[in-house]
Amino acid sequence: MFANLLIILAASLLVIALFRRLKLPPLLGYMSVGLALGPGSLGWLEQHEDMPLLAEFGVVFLLFSLGLEFSLPRMLALRRVVFGLGSLQVIACTLPLAGLLHLAGLTLPAALLLGGGLALSSTAIVTKELGSLGEVFTPHGQNAIGVLLFQDLVAVLLLTMIPVIAGGAEQTWYWALPITLGKAALLFTALLVASRWLLPRLFHEVAQANAAELFVLLALVIVLLTAWLTHLLGLSMALGAFLAGMLLGESHYRHQIEADIRPFRDILLGLFFVSVGMLIDLSLFASQGLLILGMALLLLLLKGSLVALLVRLRGDSSESAWRSGLALAQGGEFCFALVSQAQQAKLVSIETGGLILAATFCSMAVTPLLLRGAPQLVARLGQRPHAEGSAREIAAACTELDQHVLICGFGRVGQSIGRFLRSEGIPFVALDNDPVRVQEAAAGEHSVHFGDARRGELLTALGVTRARLLVIAADNPEHALATVKEARKFSETLPILVRTRDDSHLASLQAAGASEVVPELLESSLMLASHALVMLGLPERRVQARIDEVRRSRYHMLHGFYHGASANLIDQQGRPRILLHAVNLSADAYACGRTLAELDLPAMGVALQAVRRDDGELPLPGNPALCEGDALLLAGPLDAIESAEAWLLAGIR
Template identity: 80%
Template sequence: MFANLLIILAASLVVIALFRHLKLPPLLGYMSVGLALGPGALGWIEQDADLPFLAEFGVVFLLFSLGLEFSLPRMLALRRVVFGLGSLQVLGCALPLAGLLYLADLTLPAALLVGGGLALSSTAIVTKELSSLGEVFSAHGQNAIGVLLFQDLVAVLLLTMIPVIAGGGEQAWYWALPITLGKAVLLFIGLMAVSRWLLPRLFHEVAQSNSAELFVLLALVLVLITAWLTHLLGLSMALGAFLAGMLLGESHYRHQIEADIRPFRDVLLGLFFVSVGMLIDLSLFASHGLTILAVTLVLLALKGAIVTLLVRLRGGNREAAWRSGLTLAQGGEFCFALVAQAQQAKLLPAEISGLILAATFCSMAVTPLLLRGAPKLAARLANRPHAEGNAEEIAAACGEHRQHVLICGFGRVGQSIGRVLRREGIPFVALDHDPVRVQEAAAGEDSVHYGDSRRGELLAALGLERASLLVVAGDNTEQAMATVQEARKLSATVPILVRTRDDAQLSELQAAGASEVVPELLESSLMLASHALIMLGLPQQRIQAHVNEVRRSRYHLLHGFYHGAQANLLDGQGRPRTLLHAVNLNDGAYACRRDLGELNLPALGVEIQAIRRDGDELPLNDALRLQAGDTLLLAGPLEAVESAEGWLLGGRA
C-alpha cells in the first residue's frame, strides 16, 4: 500500500503540474496517471484491496463540498431552469442511453442507472471553463448552471441507488427504492435538527478557541460521522456527506469549513480518479479504438442535440440553444464514481465499464477545446454571423457615450471610483465578470454590464476608442495585463490607469501600455507615512513633496520588505517577492577593502538600497571602498539576496 501511494503521489505531482501548465483540468491528469501506471499499461501499481476503499473517501469529500456549495436560494432563483430544463435534460438523455445499454445486454435496472450517470455532465469542467471565458451570466451559461444544479441532485440519488440495486435479491429494487428514499428523508430531518441546535454551539466553541487544528478535526469528524450513519442505514456514504454539507452550507462557518476540507478532498479525490483510471485498460484504445471513438461521438452528439432541442422548445434562440448543447454534451465526474461503484457491486461487466469510462474520459478531454470553439461553431450551426456573447447588447446601450470613463472591475475599488465620478458629474460605464455583483449593481445603476474585460470586442462595444480614461480596477494582475494589451490594440492614445496589489509586475504593465500603475499596498503605505508626518507636525508642503517624489520614482523608495517567519515569499502569481536584507561585513569578509563597483552586485540580481557606516548613510558610488563594520542593505528576490550575501562574505555566489 505504501509503495502504491508513493508512486501515485509522485507521478501525480509531475502530471498535474504539466496539466496546469497546459490549462487542462487536474482530474484528467489524475485519470491519466491511473491509466498509465495501472495494470493495463506500465503495471507499476499493483492491485490493492485498500486503495478503492481509500479512494471512496474522495467521493465522500466531493459530495460534502458539493453540499457546502449547494445553495437553496440560488436553486429557487433558477427553479424554472433547474426543475424544468434540468429534469427534461436528465430524462431526455438518460432514457435513450439506457435503451442502448439495455441492447448491450445490461439488466434493465443497471441500464437505467448507468444511462442516468451518462446523462450527467462535468460540473468541475463546465463551471471552470464558463468562469474563465466570462460566460456564466450568458443565456447558455445560466442554462448550464441550472441543469448542473439539478444533475447534482440526481447524482446523489443515483449513488444512493447502487446498494439498492445490488442488494442481493432479498427485495425487488422497485420496493427497495421507496424504502431507501424514506430512510434518506428521516436522516435529513435528523441532521437538520442537529445542525439547528447542536452544531452552531460546537462551531462557536471551536471558533472561540482560535485553534485551526480543532476546526479541521471537527469538520473531518462531521464528514465521517454522517458517512458512517448512512452506511449503517444501508445508504450510500456519499449521501450522508452531501446532506451534512448542504446543512452546514447555510451556516456562518461555511467558507472556513470548505477551506479546511479542501486539501483532504483534493488529495483523496485525486486518488479516486487515479483508481478510476486504473479501471481503463489502455489496450482497449488499441483493440477497440474505433468503438471508443464511436461511443464518444454518440455521447457528445446525442446529449448535445437533445439539450439543443429542449432549449429551442422552451423558447431559447438558436445560438443559445446550440451553445447550451455544446456546453453540456460531455460525460461527468459523477459517471466515473457511478460506474466504478457499480462495477465493484458486480452490476457491470468489466469490458462494458471499461468502454464507458474510456468514452467518458475522451468526451471530457475534448470539452475545454469544444467550449472555447463553441461561439464560432454555434454561430455556424445556427446559420448566423458569429456574435461574441453580449457585445451587441452592450454596444447598443453604450452607443451614445462620449468622453466617458471605462471601469473594468466593479468591486469595492471600482465602485468607489464610480461614486467619485458620479459626484463630479463625469459619465462612466463599468464591466465586471461577477454575475451576482452585476445583478445587484444593475438594480441601482444603468451603467454596469456583465463581461470579461480581456475580450477586445466587449471593450470596443463599451466605446473604448471614445473614452477619456480606462481604469482597470480588478485585483488580478494577469487579467489586468491581458486587459491592457487588448485595450492598446484598440486605442494607442487612451490613458490607462491600473490598480495592482503590489509592485510585482509594475514594469511589465507599463511596458504593455499602462499610463499609470498604482500598487495598492505601496500607495496605502505611502498614505500612512504621510499621515504620520502630519501628526508629527511637519509642514504640509514638505510632506506633499516627499509623496510626489516617491510617486515620480515609481515607488522606488518602497520597494522590498524585511520578511518575517510567517511571510509569504511568493506573490499571487507564484513569483519571488522583492525582499530587503541587511549584510554586516566582519573583518574577514571578502568585500572588505574592495570597491563597490568591483563587486558588481547588480549582476547577481540585487539592488543596493543603502550602505551604513558608524550609523551614517554613505553616498552610493562605484568608487566607495567597503570596510569592516559596514552594513549593506540589499533588495531583491530571496535567491539573489542569498547569492549576494555569499559573495560579500565569502567571495562565492
C-alpha cells in the same frame, strides 16, 4: 496501500508539473497516471480495497467546498433547475441511450439501467473545472450544478435497482424512490438544524481559542461526519457534503473553512482521478480503439445536443444552452460503479462492460478541454457568444457617451470609483464578468453591463475610443494585462489606470501600456505612513512631497519586506516573492574597499535599498566605497539575494 500512495504521489508530481508547462488541465494528468500505471497497463499500481473509499473523499471535499459558495436562498432559487431540468435531462438522455444499448444486445431492463448510468455526468470533473474557470455562477454553470445535484439522487436509485432487475431485491423501484427522497429530506432537515444552532457555537468557541489546528480539525470532522451519516442513510456522500457546505456557507467562518480543507481536497481529488484511470484496461484501446472512440463521440454528441435543446426550450440563450450541453455531455464516475455491480449481477458481459467504461473514460478525459474551449466551440457551432451577442445592446446604450470613464471590473473597488465619479457628475460605464453582480447592480445602475473586458468588440461597444479614462479595477493581474494590451490596439493615448494587489506585476503592466499602476498594499502602507508622520507633527506639505517622491520612484522604497520564519516564498501566481534581507560586512568580506558601481548588484537581480553605517545611511548616488561594519539592505527574490550575499561576502558569483 503505502506503496500505492507513494507511487501515485511521486508519479503525479512529475506528470502534473509537465501538464502545467504544457498548459493542460491537471485532471488529465491524474487520469493519465492511473491509466499508465494501473493494472491494465504497466501494473505498478494494484487495486486495494481502501483505495476507492479514500479516493471518494476527494469528491466529498470538493462538493463541500462548492456548497460553501452557495447560500440556502441561492440553492432554493435553483430548485426548478434541480428538479425540472434535472429530471428532464435524465429522462431525455436515458431513453435513446437505453435504446442503443438494447440494439447492441443487452436486455431491456439492463439497457435501461446502464442507459440511466450513462445519462449521468461527472460531478467531480464538471464542478472542479467550473470552479477553476470561475464559471460556477454563470448561467451554464448554474444549470450544470443543478442537474448534477439531481443526478446524485438518481444515482442512488439506480444502485438500488440492480438487485431488483437481477431478481434478488427486497423492495421494488416504486418503493425505493420515495424512500430515497425521504432520506434526503431527513438529512437536509438535520443539517439545517445543526447549522442554525450547533455549528455556529462550535466555530465561535474554536475561534475564541485562537488555535489554527483546532479550526482545521473541526472543519475535517464536519466534512467526514457528514459523509459518514449520508453513507449510513444509503445516500451519496458527495450530496450530503454539498448540503452541509451550503448550510455552512451562510456562516462568518466559511472562507476560513474553505482555506483549511483546500489542501486535503486537492490531494484526495487527485487520488480519485488516478483511481478512475486505474479502472481502464489499456489493451482495449489497442484492440477496439476505433469502436471506443466512436462510442465516446456518440455519447458526447447525443448528451450534449439533448441538454442544449432542453436548456434552449427553457428560454435560456443559445450560448448558455450549448455551454450547458458541453458541460454535461460526458459520462460520469458513477457509471464505473454501476457497470461493476451490473457485471457482478450478470446483467452485462465483461467485454461489453469494458467497452462502456473505456468510452466513458474518454468522454471524461476530454471534458476539461471542452469546458476551456467552450467559447470557441460555441462560436463554431454557429452561435454568437453572449458577450458578442450583447455587444449591439451595449453599443446602443453607450452611443451617446463621450469623454466618459470606462471601468473594467465592478467589484468593491470599481463600485467605490463609480460613487466618486457620480458625485462629481462624471459619466462612466462599467463592465463585469460576474452575472450575479451585474444583475444586482443593474437594479440600481443603468451603466453596468455583463462581459469580458479582454474582448475587443466589447471595448469598442463601450466607446473605448471616445473614453476619457480606462480604469481596470478587477483583481486578476492576467486579465488586467490582457485588457491593457487589447485597449492599446484602439488607442495609444488613452490614459489607463490599473489596480493590482501588490507590485509583482508592476513592470509587465507598465510595459504593456498602463499609464498608472496602483498596488493596493503599497498604497495602504503609504496612507498609514503619511497619517503617522502628520500625527507626529510634520508639516502636511512635507509629508505629501515625500509620498509623491515614493510614487514617482515606482514605490522603490517599499519593494520587499521581512517575511519572518513562516515565509511563503511563492505568491498566488506561482512567482517568487520579493524579500528584504540585510547583509553585514565583516573585515574579510569581498565587498570591503569596493564601490557600489564595481559590485554591480542590480545585474544580479537585487535592488539595493540602503547602506547603513554607524547608525546612519550613506547617500547611494555618491557611489560610496564599502567598509567593515556596513549593512547592505537588499530586496529581491530568494535565489537572487543568496547569490548577491555570496558575491558580497566571498566574491563567488
